[in-house]
Amino acid sequence: xxxxxxxxxxxxxxxxxxxxxxxxxxxxxxxxxxxxxxxxxxxxxxxxxxxxxxxxxxxxxxxxxxxxxxxxxxxxxxxxxxxxxxxxxxxxxxxxxxxxxxxxxxxxxxxxxxx
Amino acid sequence: xxxxxxxxxxxxxxxxxxxxxxxxxxxxxxxxxxxxxxxxxxxxxxxxxxxxxxxxxxxxxxxxxxxxxxxxxxxxxxxxxxxxxxxxxxxxxxxxxxxxxxxxxxxxxxxxx
Numbered sequence: 001x002x003x004x005x006x007x008x009x010x011x012x013x014x015x016x017x018x019x020x021x022x023x024x025x026x027x028x029x030x031x032x033x034x035x036x037x038x039x040x041x042x043x044x045x046x047x048x049x050x051x052x053x054x055x056x057x058x059x060x061x062x063x064x065x066x067x068x069x070x071x072x073x074x075x076x077x078x079x080x081x082x083x084x085x086x087x088x089x090x091x092x093x094x095x096x097x098x099x100x101x102x103x104x105x106x107x108x109x110x111x112x113x114x115x
Numbered sequence: 116x117x118x119x120x121x122x123x124x125x126x127x128x129x130x131x132x133x134x135x136x137x138x139x140x141x142x143x144x145x146x147x148x149x150x151x152x153x154x155x156x157x158x159x160x161x162x163x164x165x166x167x168x169x170x171x172x173x174x175x176x177x178x179x180x181x182x183x184x185x186x187x188x189x190x191x192x193x194x195x196x197x198x199x200x201x202x203x204x205x206x207x208x209x210x211x212x213x214x215x216x217x218x219x220x221x222x223x224x225x226x227x228x
Contacts, residue, residue: 004158033215041202043159043218056213090158103149104216106158 006091006107021076023091032074035090117142121219136222138205139187145207153202
């Protein structure tokens, strides 16, 4: 199936731990993103990468570190997890050309719960 | 930066009736306005989009209108069906090296059978 896939789907962890979320897209897109959706469903961009290069970093705490080993993968590593990090994290990708001025394809989301 | 406001936050309509969701944006440079539907436990999925050189676009029961002067755009769903129940997000983006989608706050649409 062609898609944006992220793992794990659910992640429950204790405060202070370090965790990673993986994302892969097989759509041939150049640009990938991480979005955070809070409990009120508000969707906010965290990072965008174009062909492995960081383009957008939306004042996200430096405990969050994205890594793009190649243009098909964008992983998110979070250090020293805090209660406020609990949210659903979405990976997305968009076709080459004009960055995000076109359709973005979202993964299924990773529900992170910090206890 | 861009700011997108969306109303209403919740909307209930009888099956078969129409639903309208409205958004306003702040940055006159924005030129792309997509609408996403998010079903429970899933990621947002594009349902329709419109660019600033067009005033209206229709796809079967879904239509979007754009008023560039007033900086607002709306989603219209006609003949609503139970499967239309979901959270809908509007978004806006402007061209540039740092293009990104700025989302509205979402509308939870419930279709009453």
